[in-house]
Amino acid sequence: MRVLGIDPGLTRCGVGVVEGVPGRPCKLIAYYVVYTEPDDDIALRLLHLDKSLADLLAEHKPQSVAVERVFSQHNVRTVMGTAQASGVAILAGARLGLPVQTYTPSEVKAAVTGSGTAGKTQVTSMVTRLLNLDAPPRPADAADALALAICHIWRGGTRARIEAAAHAAARNIRGARR
């Protein structure tokens, strides 16, 4: 499964493309940071972000998209821009008919470090190890996007196992009734 992770932001938006299956090491395909100029008009900035994400989705053809969920606890001055960018990011995937899943920062941290309260350095360090990279991805926005993609692949596996178990249980019940 190929997943494109997006760490939404208006000034810097991290994008990470990872391939893998649940419970196995993942493979780095590519990572990017999309920048927009803080002095530019908001319409131009969102348009540039939309175009860049559409280009990267067309280039990498992921099977699904993972986007970080934005919370209002963040920096109040920038949170509105981040939320607008996340709307554009989710829409970019949805418009192509791709499944889009959102994850909270703690879900992502827990998935890659085992702790929902891990710091940025720990997340970057685990992403570097899990993708078997020679050096940490830079800037950190890219590491967060890669962590999102890894989180999606692994949690997708958990979901798939739960669904399979539920189906098996349903089959057993039907079997018992016959």
Added chain:
Amino acid sequence: MRVLGIDPGLTRCGVGVVEGVPGRPCKLIAYYVVYTEPDDDIALRLLHLDKSLADLLAEHKPQSVAVERVFSQHNVRTVMGTAQASGVAILAGARLGLPVQTYTPSEVKAAVTGSGTAGKTQVTSMVTRLLNLDAPPRPADAADALALAICHIWRGGTRARIEAAAHAAARNIRGARR
């Protein structure tokens, strides 16, 4: 000038289309509220909003788009959805190459009622009067979108006069130097 105003929201997004020139009564063309289901997936909701706004822009062919600016002072529980919807709304106009202008709620209130702290009832009442309607537009989200469009037409006039004055002044200065 034909303006499409958008009062962004995820559950209810108001859209108002108004025609007019600065300093003259405006004419109502149409108004709508785009609804999305709170229980639906965020990706589906943003996709439905995007599609609906694209359809309305294609139908009414406005010369510009006015979108209400979102503030974090709003209800924290819904503000993230509102910001995501505003990102999609701004993008919808920008993608068509239309000028998109954002206005704060106080700018809109001041433009239609003369007071930046006017209540919803007062805004609806002035929109009804300014557009010469028999009854207030319902629901209120539509009235807010119409107020945005009126605000844009009138303030556009102010901007145009200021720019004209500035040009005239520049011409005068150049003239004096010759």
